[in-house]
Amino acid sequence: MQSGTLTFDEEGGAQLLVAYLRDELGDEAPQFARTSTWFRFTDDSKPPATLLFFDSRGIVTLVDNRLGGASLGSYPLGRIRPQVLIFQRPRTFKEEYRVRDFKSTIDGLEAFAGFRPISFETVHSEGGYRTTIAIEPSERVEWEACGFQYVIRANVAWTGQEGRNFELVDSQPYVQTTNEAGATPHDHLAAQWSVRALLTLISGIKLAWRSHQLRDDEFPMWMLSGDAHDPHFVDVQLAGTVEQHRWPKPETASLQSPSVRLADLGSGGMQKWVELYADEVFERAVQPAVEVINGATSFLEPQLMMLAISLDRFGHFRHGDGRRRAMWKNIEKCLIDAQLDWPEIGSRRGIAMAISNINNDLKHPDREQYPETTELAGAVYLSKIIVRVQLFDLLGLPDTLRQEFLRSNDARNAVDVFVRHGLRVDDEGTRVVTGPVGLDS
Numbered sequence: 001m002q003s004g005t006l007t008f009d010e011e012g013g014a015q016l017l018v019a020y021l022r023d024e025l026g027d028e029a030p031q032f033a034r035t036s037t038w039f040r041f042t043d044d045s046k047p048p049a050t051l052l053f054f055d056s057r058g059i060v061t062l063v064d065n066r067l068g069g070a071s072l073g074s075y076p077l078g079r080i081r082p083q084v085l086i087f088q089r090p091r092t093f094k095e096e097y098r099v100r101d102f103k104s105t106i107d108g109l110e111a112f113a114g115f116r117p118i119s120f121e122t123v124h125s126e127g128g129y130r131t132t133i134a135i136e137p138s139e140r141v142e143w144e145a146c147g148f149q150y151v152i153r154a155n156v157a158w159t160g161q162e163g164r165n166f167e168l169v170d171s172q173p174y175v176q177t178t179n180e181a182g183a184t185p186h187d188h189l190a191a192q193w194s195v196r197a198l199l200t201l202i203s204g205i206k207l208a209w210r211s212h213q214l215r216d217d218e219f220p221m222w223m224l225s226g227d228a229h230d231p232h233f234v235d236v237q238l239a240g241t242v243e244q245h246r247w248p249k250p251e252t253a254s255l256q257s258p259s260v261r262l263a264d265l266g267s268g269g270m271q272k273w274v275e276l277y278a279d280e281v282f283e284r285a286v287q288p289a290v291e292v293i294n295g296a297t298s299f300l301e302p303q304l305m306m307l308a309i310s311l312d313r314f315g316h317f318r319h320g321d322g323r324r325r326a327m328w329k330n331i332e333k334c335l336i337d338a339q340l341d342w343p344e345i346g347s348r349r350g351i352a353m354a355i356s357n358i359n360n361d362l363k364h365p366d367r368e369q370y371p372e373t374t375e376l377a378g379a380v381y382l383s384k385i386i387v388r389v390q391l392f393d394l395l396g397l398p399d400t401l402r403q404e405f406l407r408s409n410d411a412r413n414a415v416d417v418f419v420r421h422g423l424r425v426d427d428e429g430t431r432v433v434t435g436p437v438g439l440d441s
Helices: 030-039 109-113 185-203 242-246 262-277 280-293 300-319 327-337 348-363 373-394 399-406 409-420
Strands: 005-009 013-019 050-055 058-071 077-086 099-106 118-125 128-135 140-145 148-153 157-161 165-170 174-183 209-215 234-238 423-425 431-433
Touching: 013 030, 013 058, 013 242, 030 058, 030 077, 077 185, 099 185, 109 185, 140 262, 148 185, 148 262, 174 185, 185 209, 185 234, 185 262, 185 280, 185 373, 209 242, 262 280, 280 300, 280 373, 300 327, 300 348, 300 373, 327 348, 327 373, 348 373, 348 423, 373 399, 373 409, 373 423, 399 409, 409 423
Parallel strands: none
Antiparallel strands: 005 013, 013 077, 050 058, 058 077, 077 234, 099 174, 099 209, 118 128, 140 148, 148 174, 157 165, 209 234, 423 431
């Protein structure tokens, strides 16, 4: 047994502080000396892969522990950063835990799912009124892909007393992955990452992971008597997503009208998306754009370059023959296959050349030409739209949804940057200024 202090901050997550001495095990205080081998910062020096921390409030399982540094001096203090925190005691002590079920809540999932687990009916009478609340969190969409069973499920948590009060605690749906053979929490998260990427492209705004839970027989419900009952979902914190839990939640209005809903895709569409995302070429096309939308940088220059990379890779994926092509040809392929035409800006070739040219101008400091802010902003906004439109034909969605998206404020605002500032591009992607013009409302 070793003493330590478990701390937490919203940015870095959990950290275990352990006092130690730099002397050998024969020291008068072996409880401090024996941990010195954890903090020597050599190849063979590392903390145990799993630790159990307990205090008066319960037990936490710390998994995939890594060195977080140490403070030197007369009384050294080592820092251990667990990558996974499981708020429950396991049946057995293992270096790695492979669990059956893992579920997460994500911004944007509620609007995308469109579930209605709660309904109200109010009846008025002479003596007042009576409200009947029906709770049916049974809606779900299930599919199987890449070794995991997936489900997006409705959820309701509430408190109340019949005839007196009702308080809704939580109605956020969740995505759950199941692996009968067991998978690490990180493997489960990797399997769910495709769903978050899809939500990000559909909404076009920054989305966060809000919570994680797991369920496995290794983490049962412990009774005061020490008996173990069937497992239930227990809270989990992951070092890679814990910072997102404190992000401001998106405004409700920005999530109310997703361009694609779960009902449009169904089980087949979700399975197709997850399988597409499992293709490394496709995943590499999606990731840069998702990171831009999720706020990887506030500067336009890196945003444009990351979006150009996404479009280049999407085009490469669409060509499907593995041949190397100029960036503009891959971007043009995205425009052609997604049936995108903006004659008020330029031809498909011209738009593709413009994005590619701006990307090259930004990469090479020896070039004299550098895009003006308006031109750069327009290219960024339009590139986001082009990336997001790739979903529709790739997932076999009705063309009416694509057309509706192109009439949305996001798409209109992207085109508006060019039209209002009189910016056009010729077939070589060169900017042509025609003078500001107004858009018809």
